[in-house]
Amino acid sequence: MLKALIFDVDGTLADTERDGHRPAFNAAFREFGLDWEWDVPLYGKLLEVTGGKERIRFYVERFRPDFSQPKDFDDLVVALHKAKTRHYVELLGQGGIPLRRGVKRLLSEARDAGIRLAIATTTTPENVTALLRPALEGDISEWFEVIAAGDIVPAKKPAPDIYFWALDKLKLDAANCMALEDSENGVRSSTGAGLRTVVTVNDYTADHPFPGVAAVLSDLGEPGQPFRMIGGEAPEQDCVDLELLRRWHALAR
Numbered sequence: 001m002l003k004a005l006i007f008d009v010d011g012t013l014a015d016t017e018r019d020g021h022r023p024a025f026n027a028a029f030r031e032f033g034l035d036w037e038w039d040v041p042l043y044g045k046l047l048e049v050t051g052g053k054e055r056i057r058f059y060v061e062r063f064r065p066d067f068s069q070p071k072d073f074d075d076l077v078v079a080l081h082k083a084k085t086r087h088y089v090e091l092l093g094q095g096g097i098p099l100r101r102g103v104k105r106l107l108s109e110a111r112d113a114g115i116r117l118a119i120a121t122t123t124t125p126e127n128v129t130a131l132l133r134p135a136l137e138g139d140i141s142e143w144f145e146v147i148a149a150g151d152i153v154p155a156k157k158p159a160p161d162i163y164f165w166a167l168d169k170l171k172l173d174a175a176n177c178m179a180l181e182d183s184e185n186g187v188r189s190s191t192g193a194g195l196r197t198v199v200t201v202n203d204y205t206a207d208h209p210f211p212g213v214a215a216v217l218s219d220l221g222e223p224g225q226p227f228r229m230i231g232g233e234a235p236e237q238d239c240v241d242l243e244l245l246r247r248w249h250a251l252a253r
């Protein structure tokens with residue numbers, strides 16, 4: 001029986017990476033006088049690594065071997081990331097990034113039906129609040145019972161730990177939940193925790209492999225704006241609703 005939905009944030013609830021996180025990283029680099037500039041294609045490569053601090057380290061190691069790391073490099077990464085979070089929150093405050101098609105509709109339907117909602121993300125908790133506060137009425141805790149975010153577990157996605165943490169707080173078995181993800185790292189994490197997973201792709205993740213998932217979709221769809229099923233036959237309906245999720249969930253068992 002399906003009792004809870006666990007949502008990834010970046011790329012799944014909203015398209016935050018290209019026009020949210022990426023410019024926020026660049027603003028932090030400028031603030032610190034660094035000549036680092038992450039353009040759209042480079043950022044796609046950097047998304048291989050989840051977590052902002054981890055991504056900065058990966059960039060320096062892989063793409064800036066010329067950068068002579070100061071002795072306090074770890075502190076620099078932490079300070080840069082703190083500035084990046086401030087820029088990201090500011091940027092979202094200036095008009096926000098909308099939720100992806102069908103997200104609010106599905107969240108509302110699930111909540112009304114008594115399906116519990118949770119979040120499992122590698123991003124920083126403040127970023128989740130900054131994204132969701134303008135998009136959802138009321139307090140975020142009235143929507144999401146559990147928010148698993150950021151450094152709460154040391155091993156970020158693709159490790160399954162963040163999903164295990166969320167399941168533990170929900171006090172539910174993976175078999176009674178479904179995950180919604182957008183990326184290969186996310187799917188490795190959710191399926192690694194034993195969760196049946198539905199994927200909504202975006203520009204950065206359209207060609208990722210998603211072995212073992214229930215469905216790969218363009219988005220969740222809205223009435224009159226149907227979703228596309230990627231590599232599979234679409235059911236005859238415009239939207240991913242609870243009834244369809246329950247069908248996909250049941251297929252697993």
Ligand code: XBP
Binds near residue numbers: 049052
């Ligand atoms: C997305 C990520 C994050 C964000 C940046 O996570 O990989 O690293 O790009 O967030 P998810 P921070 O798809 O799991 O939500 O800079 O706050 O780490």
Ligand code: MG
Binds near residue numbers: 008011182183186
């Ligand atoms: Mg994601």
